Amino acid sequence: MIDLKTYGYMETETPPGDWIPGRVTELRREQYTVVTAYGEVTARLKGKFYYESAERTDFPCVGDFVLLARNESGISQIAKLLPRHSKFSRADLSGHAAGYAKTVLEQVVAANFDTVFILSSLNYDFNVGRILRYLTQTGQSGARPVVVLTKADLVSDVETPMAEVLAAAPEVPVHAVSSRTGMGLEALAQYLQPGQTVVFLGMSGVGKSSLLNQLMQKDVMEVKEIREDDSRGRHTTTHRQLFMLPGGAMVIDTPGMRELGLFDVDDGIATTFPDVEALFSQCRFSDCKHKTEPGCAVLAALRNGTLSQERWDSYLDQQRENRYLNSKAAYQAERRAWGKSVAKWNKEREKEGYE
Numbered sequence: 001m002i003d004l005k006t007y008g009y010m011e012t013e014t015p016p017g018d019w020i021p022g023r024v025t026e027l028r029r030e031q032y033t034v035v036t037a038y039g040e041v042t043a044r045l046k047g048k049f050y051y052e053s054a055e056r057t058d059f060p061c062v063g064d065f066v067l068l069a070r071n072e073s074g075i076s077q078i079a080k081l082l083p084r085h086s087k088f089s090r091a092d093l094s095g096h097a098a099g100y101a102k103t104v105l106e107q108v109v110a111a112n113f114d115t116v117f118i119l120s121s122l123n124y125d126f127n128v129g130r131i132l133r134y135l136t137q138t139g140q141s142g143a144r145p146v147v148v149l150t151k152a153d154l155v156s157d158v159e160t161p162m163a164e165v166l167a168a169a170p171e172v173p174v175h176a177v178s179s180r181t182g183m184g185l186e187a188l189a190q191y192l193q194p195g196q197t198v199v200f201l202g203m204s205g206v207g208k209s210s211l212l213n214q215l216m217q218k219d220v221m222e223v224k225e226i227r228e229d230d231s232r233g234r235h236t237t238t239h240r241q242l243f244m245l246p247g248g249a250m251v252i253d254t255p256g257m258r259e260l261g262l263f264d265v266d267d268g269i270a271t272t273f274p275d276v277e278a279l280f281s282q283c284r285f286s287d288c289k290h291k292t293e294p295g296c297a298v299l300a301a302l303r304n305g306t307l308s309q310e311r312w313d314s315y316l317d318q319q320r321e322n323r324y325l326n327s328k329a330a331y332q333a334e335r336r337a338w339g340k341s342v343a344k345w346n347k348e349r350e351k352e353g354y355e
Contacts, residue, residue: 001037006248008112008195009065012083019067019079023112024060025242032060032078034068043068043076061087062240063111063197063252086142087111088199110199110240110252115144115191119202119211121151122176126161128168132272132314134201135169139271143199146173146191150207153178168311169272179210188215194248201254212253215245221253269322273315276307 007023015021025040026033032043046069049059058081060066065082088109116138120131131147138145147165152158158176165174177184191198192215200208209221220243243251270277276298280288284295293299301307 002035002039004035004037006195007035007244007250008197015067018069020070021082022066022068023242024062024064024066027060027062027240034066034076034078036068036070038070041068041070041076043078046077046079049078059108061108061111062242063113063199065112084111086113088113088116088137088141088143088201090137109201109254113141113143113197113199113252115146115196115198116141117146117148117188117191117198117200119148119150119200119206119208121206122149122155122158122161123151125203125205128164129310129314130203131165132168133318135172136268136272136318138201138268140268144191145169146175146188148188148211149174149176150211151178151180152176152183153181168314177211179207179214182214185214189247192245192247192249197242197250197252199252199254204255208253212243212251215251216243217246266322269315269318272318273311276312276315279307 004021004023009021009023011021020036020038022034022036022041022043024032025035030044032045034041034043045059060078060081064084066078067080067082069077069079071077088111089106090109116134118131118134118138120126126149135145135147147169149158149161149165155161162174162176165172175184175187177188179185200212202208212221213219240252240254243253245251279297279301280290282297283290283293285293288296288298290296290298298307298312302309302312
């Protein structure tokens with residue numbers, strides 16, 4: 001028997017009937033792998049998830065705790081999603097850039113984690129602005145962010161990029177590591193305590209698979225070489241999966257994301273840019289637009305150098321994208337609700353004998 005407490009499970013309700021609890025460790029298309037007290041089982045969603053759910057945000061994802069009807073000789077059925085204490089979401093733009101998206105939906109990437117490792121490699125693909133976007137989403141999730149700068153063995157200077165990240169996010173821990181030489185890996189142990197769950201986030205080619213192999217103390221993921229011209233790699237991880245490390249911590253590995261669409265991240269932006277938003281209350285006018293108004297604290301900070309133009313531009317970019325996606329998602333939600341009400345009205349009329 002497996003003690004689910006080692007997977008972070010805490011019973012919040014007594015499972016009804018013959019349902020048993022479990023944690024989702026892998027998702028491939030519509031097929032789930034769930035670890036239970038009886039071991040791993042293969043499961044699918046019960047039909048009620050499809051006809052009772054207006055949004056797919058309440059579909060289970062990797063890291064979720066669920067109740068399921070176990071089938072000892074076949075496919076088990078997931079009957080209920082248990083409450084999440086954290087989740088990582090991004091905007092699903094249906095394959096389009098944000099400005100041209102026809103559909104904007106929330107896509108839950110992982111759930112029930114304690115720490116987020118934001119991985120960025122110390123090669124030509126290093127980008128502080130992208131790290132800030134991941135920090136905003138992490139701040140929205142409620143988990144603790146940690147920036148991990150990988151491939152430190154490939155550069156002669158790790159201090160400069162570390163200082164750039166610390167300047168942009170002074171409250172966030174930053175570590176430079178090398179999976180090839182083992183440099184800096186010991187510093188990550190403080191976040192990998194038994195029962196804790198860490199999620200890996202980063203673009204393809206940043207070294208998530210190499211780091212996971214090191215932490216697992218064996219090769220569990222294939223490692224592919226990056227392109228030398230732009231330091232980017234092909235996706236090694238093709239689906240989300242939870243791994244139990246030898247020391248008892250868990251890692252959720254996610255496919256590399258080229259585009260990270262921000263979704264409903266008001267709190268996350270405030271967490272990432274507290275210094276910027278603190279200036280707003282110091283402006284002379286409460287409705288200051290921070291453009292040409294006299295007594296604007298933001299403009300004063302830009303002039304005296306306490307706020308960099310790059311950081312202000314990053315803040316504005318994230319706010320613009322967040323407003324656009326939120327308004328578009330709200331509009332689409334209203335249209336779906338309207339369509340359902342019309343369908344219900346038509347169905348009631350048919351029952352009453354109207355043509």
